[in-house]
Amino acid sequence: MxxxxxxxxxxxxxxxxxxxxxxxxxxxxxxxxxxxxxxxxxxxxxxxxxxxxxxxxxxxTKEELVDAIFEDGIDEITALGDAALSKPDSWQGLVFFIDEMCQLTARDQGLREAVLSRTHGGDRVEAARLRLDPVVAKVVEKARADGHLRADICDTDLPLVSIIAGAVTEFAGDIRPDLWRRYVTLVLDGMRAQTHPTPLPVGPLSPEQHEAAMRSWSPARQR
Missing domain, CATH: 1.10.10.60 (Homeodomain-like)
Incomplete structure (x- = not known):
C-alpha cells in the first residue's frame, strides 16, 4: 500500500x-x-x-547543508553592496564594501568559498550569488565613473581581493587576526586613480573567465 x-x-x-x-x-x-x-x-x-x-x-546532500548555512551570508554581502551604493562618496562606498566583505570572508573560509566558488551550493546559494554580481558591478562602475577608480579596474577584480585577505589569514591569522587589513589597504591604494599609474601587465578576467574560474576553483586543502 x-x-x-x-x-x-x-x-x-x-x-x-x-x-x-x-x-x-x-x-x-x-x-x-x-x-x-x-x-x-x-x-x-x-x-x-x-x-x-x-x-x-x-x-x-552537501548542497543542502551549504544552502542552510551560507545563503544568509551571501545576502549579507549583497546588502553591503547596496549600502555602499547609497554613500554619497563613491570611493568611500567602494572602500566600505571591500573592507566589510573581507571582514566577513577573511576568517570564514567556508563563506569565502561559497561566494567565490560554484563547486558546492544549491539553488538558494546560487540565486544569492546571482543577486550579488550586479551589485558589485554597480559599486565598481560608480567609483570608476566618478574618477576615483583606475579606468582599468573592473568588477571581476574585486573577488580576488577577498582571496588575498583569505590567504593572509590562512598564513598568519592565528598570530595576527587583523593582518589582512594591511594588505587590503595596499591593494586599495593600487586601485585608486592616479595621474600616471603603472600600466597593468595583463587584463582582468572576462565575465566568462570569471565564471569558469568559479566553477573550477577547489581551494580546500588537506590540513
Whole structure:
C-alpha cells in the first residue's frame, strides 16, 4: 500500500529533531569556517556529536547543508553592496564594501568559498550569488565613473581581493587576526586613480573567465 508522506514532510520537526538539526548546522558552520566546504558529513556528525545517519536525514546532500548555512551570508554581502551604493562618496562606498566583505570572508573560509566558488551550493546559494554580481558591478562602475577608480579596474577584480585577505589569514591569522587589513589597504591604494599609474601587465578576467574560474576553483586543502 502506498503511503503519502507529503503531510509528514510539512509537519514541524519534533523538539529533539530540531535540536539535532541546530547542532548539525552549528557544527557545519564551525568546520566550514575553519576548513572550507570540503568537510564531510562524517566530520560534521562527529563535530556535532550525532550519528552520520542523522546528518544525512536532515541534509541528504552537501548542497543542502551549504544552502542552510551560507545563503544568509551571501545576502549579507549583497546588502553591503547596496549600502555602499547609497554613500554619497563613491570611493568611500567602494572602500566600505571591500573592507566589510573581507571582514566577513577573511576568517570564514567556508563563506569565502561559497561566494567565490560554484563547486558546492544549491539553488538558494546560487540565486544569492546571482543577486550579488550586479551589485558589485554597480559599486565598481560608480567609483570608476566618478574618477576615483583606475579606468582599468573592473568588477571581476574585486573577488580576488577577498582571496588575498583569505590567504593572509590562512598564513598568519592565528598570530595576527587583523593582518589582512594591511594588505587590503595596499591593494586599495593600487586601485585608486592616479595621474600616471603603472600600466597593468595583463587584463582582468572576462565575465566568462570569471565564471569558469568559479566553477573550477577547489581551494580546500588537506590540513
Amino acid at each position: 502506498a503511503v503519502d508522506t507529503r503531510g509528514a514532510a510539512r509537519r514541524p520537526l519534533r523538539r529533539d529533531a530540531q535540536q539535532n538539526r541546530q547542532r548539525i548546522v552549528e557544527a557545519a558552520r564551525e568546520l566550514f569556517a575553519a576548513r572550507g566546504l570540503e568537510a564531510t558529513h562524517n566530520e560534521v556528525a562527529h563535530h556535532a556529536g550525532v550519528g552520520v545517519g542523522t546528518v544525512y536525514r536532515r541534509f541528504p
